[in-house]
Amino acid sequence: MTGPTLAYTYAVARWADGLDQAVGAVTGVAGCRVHLVRATHERSLVAAVSSVPSGDFDEASLRRHLEELPWLEDVARAHHGVIEAIATHTTVLPLRLATVHLDDGRVRAVLDTRQDAFLDRLAELAGLLEWGVKLYVDAAAAPPPPSVENLSPGRAYLRHRRAEQDLRQDSYQAARTAAERIDATARLHAVDRVRHRVQLGELAPGPGTNVVNDAYLVPAEHAAAFRTDALRAADGLPGVRIAVTGPWAPYSFATLPPEEEASP
Incomplete structure (x- = not known):
């Protein structure tokens, strides 16, 4: 992908065997590849992320696109597909549709800052x-x-x-x-x-x-x-x-x- 990008974040989860392969096998939002971002210290805490074009996912573009039903349906379908792929391997904490961060570093910072809250909620949702x-x-x-x-x-x-x-x-x-x-x-x-x-x-x-x-x-x-x-x-x-x-x-x-x- 060329041009500036943003980090579209699907969910937070606990890492499990096979999770990397599971997210790598699904197509993410805007046809983009999905990868995992790990927290700095709690390495079992991960977020599923895609690098998406900022021209479609910055604040102004999102306001426009969220009024376009076909675009919204495509994003929702891809968003759901990634989360379901994660859910077959581990407990998942789905994030809101079109949760976008500046880059992977910012995603990691959020994981680090909210680490305890994420881990507590994941434990509560297990099973x-x-x-x-x-x-x-x-x-x-x-x-x-x-x-x-x-x-x-x-x-x-x-x-x-x-x-x-x-x-x-x-x-x-x-x-x-x-x-x-x-x-x-x-x-x-x-x-x-x-x-x-x-x-x-x-x-x-x-x-x-x-x-x-x-x-x-x-x-x-x-x-x-x-x-x-x-x-x-x-x-x-x-x-x-x-x-x-x-x-x-x-x-x-x-x-x-x-x-x-x-x-x-």
């Missing part, structure tokens, strides 16, 4: 996976109201509208029941939860209205039971749909305490 649970209200999937005969058109219309409103209210009540069941499942299997904003419009694929969008931190040995029980939370509840995604690296749980946040 834990993230699962996403989304709950949708889909009144259209519930049994339709019964047809009404021998009524005038006006009265039939009003009766039908009332039945639709009742059906919608019943679906939201069913969603509340499903949410309570998911909470009970989490108490059995999860160690932490993060509530995200519900997804609307293009961010909410499929039918229905998203009313819950949560992430759960689950021990690996509980993963299968958590997924099964979360999906069963909709059993017998018409008008409710549950989507479970994962397992993922712990994206939603990687944030350090505010006083420990690393600055680019």
Whole structure:
């Protein structure tokens, strides 16, 4: 690569056998090679980094690019691919999309300055996976109201509208029941939860209205039971749909305490 570059930083992790080869085998953001930067003293603490063109990743360029959906999707896909490659070998602390430092030296300085905070959080996340649970209200999937005969058109219309409103209210009540069941499942299997904003419009694929969008931190040995029980939370509840995604690296749980946040 010619021209000035910046250090795009994907994640912080504990070094493990095979990690160098794993990150070297994936294509990073902007098609750039990924390498590891080690902390100065705690050599087991590493960051996954790519040298990317500053013309696309400096502050002004990022502000522009983050409004470009195709560009953002490409970066997010590559970012995720690197983190998943690391997660197959060791505990990983994903960093925010488009975390950029001046150079590898600055990345190393951040590792050194925040060493204890990074190591503590990595220890806390060891053996834990993230699962996403989304709950949708889909009144259209519930049994339709019964047809009404021998009524005038006006009265039939009003009766039908009332039945639709009742059906919608019943679906939201069913969603509340499903949410309570998911909470009970989490108490059995999860160690932490993060509530995200519900997804609307293009961010909410499929039918229905998203009313819950949560992430759960689950021990690996509980993963299968958590997924099964979360999906069963909709059993017998018409008008409710549950989507479970994962397992993922712990994206939603990687944030350090505010006083420990690393600055680019």
